[in-house]
Amino acid sequence: MARLRFMGALGVIAGLGACGPFACGGPPVSGPVPPSVYDTTIAGADSDNDGIRDDVAAFIDRTYRDAPQAIPHLRAMAADTQAAITLDFSTPAAGDQAQQIAEELGRTSTCLIGRVQDPAAAARALHAEVVNNGMRGEAYDQFDTLVSGASVVAPTAEERAAYCAGEGARR
């Protein structure tokens, strides 16, 4: 019985959310630890100042070279997530700024539908690349708290087509 219970407790393995990159067929992560994990700043290195950390840009290019149609949207999402974790949470404007970032992030994320096999897993994997250490995780938690309770109307396919061909492909 104890063994059965313990086997059942494998449910704890990935927490309470959804599937991850491996389980759902998303891009695998392996190999050496990227240097950006040990960054001493939340922002990290962005040598071309495009709002996307160098290591994240490299991850997108490397992982999705066979799905180029998704890359502009993934880059936009990476930039939005980077903006989320580098917000100045000490200012009164942080709430409105978080809301604007979440709005763009949410809209752009739906552009992955039809462009990658498992858009939810892709979004999760990208998030993990951007928020890749404890310091960034804590910053993201602050952003997450600010947007909790927000509502988002799901866009129709028609709306996605219009958005994703225009502003949603801004990167």
Place this chain on the structure above:
Amino acid sequence: MTRFPRRATALAAALLLAFTPWAAPVASAQGISPRYCSPGDQVFYVNGVRTQFAEAVIEATLLQDELREVRTPDEGPVTVTLIYNRTAIPNFQAEVQRVSPTLAGRLWNRAAQAASNAKGSLKGVAEAVAQDFSLEQIDVLRAWAAESKAEYDRMRYERRVSPSRAAELVARLEAYIAAQALVVGEKVNELADSEEVASMTSRIRNAIDRGQRVVLVGFSQGNFFVNMAYRNLSAEEQRSVAAVGVATPAREVAGGGPHTTFETDRVVGAIRMASEASGFAAPLPANARNQSPSPTTLSHSFTADYMRDGSASRTKILGDIQAAFGRVTPSERIIGSGAITATLTWGDQPDVDLHVFEPGGAHVYYSAMNGQSGTLDRDDTNSWGPENYVVTCERVTFGTYRIGLNFFAGYQPETARVEIRTPDAQRQFEVRLDQARGFSGDQSPVPVVNITVTQEGEGVVRFAIDR
């Protein structure tokens, strides 16, 4: 499954409600899509914990796509709206210790002992776990297993760990999830006062007021929010609302609605184990089977497991939602479905006035209540409000509607609230008003928010709300 609500901070309160002005199709340059003027059925989808914001939006969008596929033209349009609840779990370890240090410790010790004794088939499982480690698995460990940042970061990028280490991590995670369930078990009633539930309740009421039939779909932790929001509704309002549970850790679905939970859902299984150990109410029983092998380790993904293409669970969930619409009736007290609505309320000071500058130049306020686009319903001079400015679908025009306030009469500082509703968005703004300005403030009201209606390509309109 779980997150632990805190009381609203001032900042969170300012962000209380909804946003996201999706571009909306229109029938003509001056008219809004029937999707909004006759909005049809409404699903509110409430995500599970550890689902990032972007993922949750994708889940809601895919659900909408699926529902639109299975509905007939006679059934009309359906819109899915995500009510997001956060992944962040503030002060989790402190909460666990506060709620039940003894029980948490017991679970921890039992799991640790099981891990240390791992052998045989369990070792095989541990090896499988080790080979299937993924980012979020490590991420969950952050609270319990990462003794140091370096250790955490190293583990996070190592796909393979030793079987014994994997067993240890699994054991710790058992304690983690069980303890999390304990915290929620104690704090679940506090959800009734959370920002998320307040947001949900408000959105549901607005949908009811627009004459929509409403189905609430909770996934995992989202079921707690669904149940609480439903309880906030009056009996009359509940007649327009039904609920459907997916992978629910709760003991009931609001209104006696149906649920779908896999026998192999390991998250709900772990919660059930914790509830048995603690005496908290157990989740509803499992009543469905995931395909074998499960697409995910946990058998607990909304999109990959429960809504997987061609699965029986997907058919059941969509059928449950459709059947739920059949059980509810639209409200008879439809307030209206304006393209833009601005509602002003305030406190006990006598007079605060709503002002709107319309795209065509009209200044709508108490002395000019009918504009080119919209209408002000009343001038309240006896405290509290509300005053409503409404632009109907037929009269909305492109351009910017500038919403402002004038503190006309009062003796003390006042705080006013302006709630903005557009077809896709609802936001609330608070404005501190220090001193009454009388007539002198009528021509220069305090700016609150701008609503810009633009055309984004053929047949697409966007409502942007900017402060």
